[in-house]
Amino acid sequence: MINWETQHELMEIISQIMPGGIIGGYVEKDFPLYVANDRLLQMVGYERYQAFEADIHGYIINCIHPEDRELISRALQHLPAPGDQYEIEYRMRKQGGTYLWVHDIGRRTVSSDGRDAIISVLVDISQQINTQTHLLQEASNDPLTGVYNRKGGKERITHAVQTTSDYVFFMVDLDNFKQVNDIYGHEQGDRVLCYIAEQMMESFRKSDTVCRLGGDEFAVFVADCQDVAAIERKVTALIQAYGEMTWSQCPAAQSSLSVGGVYGHTPRTFAELYQLADQVLYEIKKSQKGQLKLREI
Structure with missing residues (x-):
């Protein structure tokens, strides 16, 4: 068994070497934000957690493209128990109003204060999506x-x-x-x-x-x-x-x-x-x- 301090240090190292950002929200209306690491903040263009939290008014739903919000809600409906996992792709709002495409691997869990929550790893796939869109346009559009x-x-x-x-x-x-x-x-x-x-x-x-x-x-x-x-x-x-x-x-x-x-x-x-x-x-x-x-x- 390792103590809490060692676990915390290991988590910090893991979060630094992972290719994506980490974000977590409570399984409540509009998914109140409870955690976001530095990599996630960098992805969406923020230097400080407080600025990101203020911009989305404390709710993760506000940083998701309006057309994708129902998709997120449906995906989470199929996670009734802690440990259940999902994968989904959607558009996430960056500071300034533009969007990036992310691949989200999330899992239902229980936060330290006992509330039901979701913890997710988000990878920026905007380049892949843009490439796919360009190829589709080339296939279906007159040059x-x-x-x-x-x-x-x-x-x-x-x-x-x-x-x-x-x-x-x-x-x-x-x-x-x-x-x-x-x-x-x-x-x-x-x-x-x-x-x-x-x-x-x-x-x-x-x-x-x-x-x-x-x-x-x-x-x-x-x-x-x-x-x-x-x-x-x-x-x-x-x-x-x-x-x-x-x-x-x-x-x-x-x-x-x-x-x-x-x-x-x-x-x-x-x-x-x-x-x-x-x-x-x-x-x-x-x-x-x-x-x-x-x-x-």
Whole structure:
């Protein structure tokens, strides 16, 4: 057996060589803070324990990202007895308001004053998460325009169409785009593609999906759309803005926007939506380019 002083010294050594910080809270509403070591304070940008405690008003829940708090609460519900352990990843607030991702290995215990508590080791995994996010973005985003590529757009639309009641799906084709490249060069062509992608991103919500299907063809999926006329006004404004831009920067190409799509509330596959919208777009391209047409399905 070793005495208390030796145990305390060993704990200090262990806490110094561990790759993460240590934090503990009582298993009570909002998890009142009862311990945080220097490594943890360094991770979240504090020099003094008192400053950290004051910033979070004494409650650990206040340093956890609001979107992750329910996740933490659910994880702790499955720890009914001392010694039960959990592992979880979430975002933790740093001094100044930014967040870092942490991997938390925690265990239920009993504090020295007899209260139920959680003691956790937190490892900063922000770099790994950022790398994973970057790789996912590369896999699902178009590198030139920044919008979703065909794969990423298809995945989002396939999920969204199953969970929305009313939607609009339309395809955007840049008429005579080959002329832009042939007359003004591919750099100008790239600028034109980036322009229309940026305009569509600004015109629609983050919850909607803008994707580049390939070449000069884009698609937009608008979820939970109760007002098709409002979408038509937005698209009409896009067609006009594109026409003004190309007339100013590459007039000889005579490039315009043709937009054809569908709207409805019955779930469809991405392939079905693409085929139906493509039919409408074909009719526009065949009759008069530079127009908009949406058809109910």
